[in-house]
Amino acid sequence: MKKIIWLLLTALISFPVIADEGMWLLPLLRQQKFTDMQRLGLKLEDYDIYNPDSSSLKDAVVIFGGGCTGEIVSPDGLLLTNHHCGYSQIQQHSTVEHDYLTDGFWAGSREKELPNPGLTVTFIDxxxxxxxxxxxxxxxxxxxxxxxxxxxxxxxxxxxxxxxxxxxxxxxxxxxxxxxxxxxxxxxxxxxxIYSDIRLVGAPPSSIGKFGADTDNWMWPRHTGDFSVFRVYADANGNPAPYAETNLPLRPKRWLQISLKGVQANDYAMMMGFPGRTNKYYTSWEVAERRDIDNTVRIDMRELRQQAMLEEMLKDPTVRIQYASKYAGSTNAYKNAIGASWAINKRNFEQVKKTEQDRLIAWSTQYNKPEYIEALQQLQQIVRDRKDLRYRLWMLDEGIMRSIEFVRIPTDTQPLSDALKGKDKKERQAQIDLWEVAYQRFANKDYAPRVDRKIAKIMLKEYRRLIPAQSQPAYFAEIDTKYKGDVDKFIDNLFDKSLFGSTENFHRFLSRPTVKALQEDPMIRFVQSVQDERKALAAALEKFETDFALAHRMYVKGLLEMDKEQMNFPDANFTLRLTYGQVKGYSPRDCDYYGHQTTLEGVMEKEDPTNWEFVVPSKLKELYTAKDYGRYQLPEGKMPVAFAATTHSTGGNSGSPVFNADGQLIGINFDRNWEGVGGDIQYLPDYQRSIIVDIRYVLFIMDKYAGAGYLLDEMDLVE
Incomplete structure (x- = not known):
């Protein structure tokens, strides 16, 4: 019995990777994970997924733009990705007369598909x-x-x-x-x-494609139809070419079959895409640094700013519109940081990484590999030595540079000063015009000076409370010497006296611009001082980077040598990866369970006509009332919307295709639950879930809601 227990413990120590964990490189699939994938239910051969000598599933998976994934779903270059991935293109084509963000867009024919200058789609050959x-x-x-x-x-x-x-x-x-x-x-x-003629084919209204918006971001259960449709065009020879009316739809090497069979709990699920960044090879000291500095500063400082923003948004409808996107952008990373710290503590990631380090130390001692122990010692020392600098940089970034909007004003005064000193009237006017453009870019329709003034006072007080005076930007000394520590008066003076403090101030300056006004402007001096401090901190931290990278490289080399490459996957770096797992719900806390599938009933339960995040289009309500779901409904007659799976995903996997055991498309990945964001450091089998829009909901919206069934005619649908 003792021998059996010892063998089991040895197996657990030797094989730390959990079945669903990993973002695997396709060329290494057979030797690393393919047997496990088949054991979990995969019915394909490895060459069906990746074949260097012929077409395979990987040839239908593409980089969409610069940070998302997409998939080819027809022999005519039709592409699916997320609504939020195509959002900027949809926005670009929207006008007051044709508000595609609000109303959606469907081309109706290939002649009416809209070009998108600057957008690219990248295939991995x-x-x-x-x-x-x-x-x-x-x-x-x-x-x-x-x-x-x-x-x-x-x-x-x-x-x-x-x-x-x-x-x-x-x-x-x-x-x-x-x-x-x-x-x-x-x-x-x-x-x-890389193809550059990419045309918008269709997108649901934001009330479907962004349903739940910021409130539901990082959350499960989810009810968002987060998809958009594009088409890749090429020249007559199938090669990438700039937009031209004579270009033709791309004839791809491979396109995906689409399954209408749906998903059941514990079904095999597999995702391919381009995950952006993970930190699997953090040491225990980096885990603590991430929680205690990076995440703590971000959470605390953003919470202050968000509270101030929300107070003003609730008071004034104009401010609510102006700051809705800013508030959402702030809460996105805020929620991520909360989730990451929760996971670090919940599963004691520090100890997990320490155990891994201790194992390497023991192995290195046994096999006389002192270089790996030395690498660990160096990493520990560097993290300790950079602690103060890192904290100061995070406080400056989150407390000042990301929170106070006037920090974005232009500060390179030299060209304008030179023009004002010179006699060339044209150059003088040209420089004044440039500054006016810069001002309009800063003080745009979404900027409220009184809100920025309020936030600046709150953030600066907290920054000064936590950062010693000698470690603050030099200009901040005036708060004590000139204003006797009164931050409110200091900030009021910036707004009252600076040419950027108000539209009136700026126009007064333009009427009589002087070099002295630029040199003495308090807001410019404030921002220049902040920028100088940030440059100094960045330069000081940069001195650690080379030694850290070399030591980290050696540490990872030791892990690979100890465990062999079969047991480890590389950190995500926006290259093509595969992850697999099962369709599965989860229990975030005691006596609380979320199932694997959401339906249109959940959309109707969340409906709130007074809240733009939860408005339901009338046409969708009509379809719901009539239960007009066609061939897309569940056996019990409900309309599926989204499902969750244990696949290991991160940023960059937005738009990734999700496959069933037969390699058929069953959904499009678009988010993660907040309890699972810690998976960027260490996979969380009980909590980590990818959030995926069910392909049947995508087809239902295209067919029944948008009347774009013609697009389905070019797809390969499997009943």
Whole structure:
């Protein structure tokens, strides 16, 4: 019995990765996780997912824009992604007469699909392990402690040298890049084909695509139809080309089948996409630093700012509109920080990482690998040494630079000063015009000076309470010397005297601009001092970066050598990954359980016509009342909206396709629950859930709500 228990404990120590955990590299799938995927229910072969010699599912998964994922769902280049991923394009095409954000947009025909200058869609044509090549080139580097092993410029130059200029010239729209993995212990080269003629095909109204908006952000249960539809166009030869009326819909290598079968609890689910960033290889000291500095400062300072904003928003409808987006942007990262700290404490991530470190120390001692122990010691020392600087930087960023809006005013006064001193009237006027443009950009329709004044007083008081006077921006000394510590009077003086304090002040300055007014302007001096302090802090912290990166690289190398690569996946870095798990609900707390599937009934339960976040379109209510769900309904007659799965996702996975065991599309990922955001550090099997819009709801909205059933005709639907 003792022997059996010892074997079980050894197995647990040797195989720390949980079944649903991981963002796996496709070329390593067979050797790392494929057997587990099949054991969980996958019915495909590994080459159906990733095949370097032929088309596979990966060829239908794309980078949408610069930070989202999308998927190709028809032989004519039709693409699905999230509504929030296509939001800026939908907004760009919206006018008072054609408010597509409010009303939605459906082209109706390909001739009416709308071009989007600047938007790109990127296909991954090839992925190649180039570790040996990169390490050989790095060995030639004669610079001591060079950071080239992580440098995008250096690595991408190596990629271009490897494929040759002729390859890039003969393949229009193709780019190559080399990305580091495992802290710079492994390298892959990605060959990418980038298309730039991307047209908007359709989008539901925000009351569907953004239903629940900021209140429901990071929350489950969820009832959001977060999707939009685009199409990729190419030239006559299928190559990337700028927008032209003569371009044709792309004929892709692969498009996805779409399942109408739906999901059941514990069904196999698999996601592919481009997760942005995780911190799996944090040490215990970094976990504490993240919680005690980064998250604590963000939570505390944003809470103050948000409370002040909300007070003013509730008093004045105009302010509510002006600050709705700012408030939402602030609460987004605020909720994330709360969730991350909750997870760190709930599952004692410090101890989890310490156990991993102790295991490496014991292994290194046994096999005479002192370099890994030294790396850990160095990481511990660096985190300790940078503590004060890091805290000061976070306080400056969250307390001043992100909170006080006037910090965004222009401060490079030299060109205007020179023009005012000179005799060239045209140059003088040109510089004045530039400043007027800068002012209008700062003091736009969404800026309320009285709100900024109030927030500035609150944030500056808290900043000065927590940061010693000698560690504050130099200009802040005037608060004590000139205003006897009265922050309110100090801020009032900024707004009353600065040319940026009000529209009247600015126009008064423009009528008689002087160099002296610029030099003595209190708001400009305030911002310049803040900027100087931030530069000094950043420079001081930068001195730790090289040693930290080198020690971290060595630490991760030790983990890989100890556990072998089969047991570890690299941190996310916005490269193509696969994650798998099951459709499953969860219990966030005792006696509280959330199921795996939401329905249209939940939309109606949340309806609030007085709150823009929960308005339900009349057409959707009509369909609900009539139960006109067609072939998209559940067996019991309800209309599915979203489901949750244990897949390991993060930012960048927005828009990612979610597949069933047969490799068919069952949903589009769009969020995570806040209890699961700590999974960026350590996976939380009991709490981590990806939030996914059910593909049947997407098709229902397109077909029954929007009358765009013609789009479904080009899709490969599986009943």
């Amino acid at each position: 090839a992925m190649e392990d180039v570790t040996a090549y990169v390490l050989a080139e790095l060995a030639k580097d004669t610079v001591p402690n060079s950071m080239n092993f992580l440098s995008p410029r250096y690595l991408n130059n190596l990629a271009k040298a490897k494929v040759g200029e002729s390859f890039l010239q003969n393949n229009p729209g193709t780019e190559v890049e080399i990305r580091p993995f495992y802290g710079g212990n492994q390298y892959y080269m990605f060959t990418k084909k």
